[in-house]
Amino acid sequence: MKKHIYLIAVIVVALFYSCTKSATSSDPLNEQVGSAATPVTSAMAFTSANSYTVTGNVRVYQKDGKLVLALENFKSTNGPDLRVYISKEMQPVNFIELGRLKSVQGNQLYDIPGNPDFNTYKFAVIHCQQFNRVFGFATIK
Template structure:
């Protein structure tokens, strides 16, 4: 009986360690999005009042709300044109679980990622998404630069995805 308890305890520890936050296997420069956005804002700023007004108010291209997949995820997402640079912005209500290692932000081709994948993990197929960057924070406002070679018409959703375990935490259909 004690052996069963010991084995159960050992299994639980291993499971918690695997599901808990950890270091990503492949490190990416998470400051890339911030640097690209800051550079874009600096280069478009001019002393003319009209240019300053347009830079302060980026236009919304697509927007949507997150729905939960593998873990509770909520809040809004939108793609904006910020002076010629497309940016995916998660709003102040964005929140997801801190239970996964190697969380990244992706654009996905499907207009309904959660329904088009299988529970419980909602795994993604490699040809259906593009990784923008590592998730900066589990909640709050965040901005991710979208590379210029990405055709926004090809991608209908944004998702929070655990790369290590191919698990989609949540996704937002962008319309």
Template sequence: MKTKFLFLPLFLLLFSCEVEGDLTRDPIPVVIDQPNSVVNYQGVFSPTSGINGSGIVKIYLENNQYKLALENYSISSGPDLKVYLSKSNTPTDFVNLGNLNASTVYSIPQSVDLKDYKYVLIHCQQYNHLFAVAELIKN
């Protein structure tokens, strides 16, 4: 009888992570209207130790909405990679923009003051490992 009770908590633990929440949901696809957009910030990604990666991040202003786009981006594969807009070059105070997808443009919430967020991070949320950092420079 005891063995049945041991499997129930293990079963619940294994399947409790399948539901997507705010931190694991894919971003809703967004398009940038290039002729009507202005690049306000940009940066170049630097990979962390043991990671291969490169690319550019640009933040556009379009119709009073900021959007973040990755350009010519590649990185070592990893599980549960997220795009963070961060106040520092470490994932301590950040806004999670969604799952990493090189062909995706991310909408930045209206409540975010970009003057406070100086970095874009690629971070493995599952294992708490930083993959790449880009410092944003205002144009």
């Protein structure tokens, strides 16, 4: 009986730790697109979602013939497995993953593969893949 109680306690502690562990860095970043980059879209503000807080702006730039998504003056609630998407919807179903969120604060750059149509892929989304929760989104215009 004591072995079962001990085993249950270990499992509960392991589950609690894995659900609260932050996988995203909180070190501020200051990545810059540089003066040679050309803005493709306007800077649009993030909207928070699902009781999380996301602030800052998103903008797309053309740099060296490639598209780059810039998170500017960005700050987000931390969480496990945060990802950056461009999506056709605010709740991502049809999306392109740009990568793991590098940090919950600061200026960040993400390469955009291909040449997506921003009339179709109209949202930048911060999404927790592990729990399928949107932390915030911004319209790309």
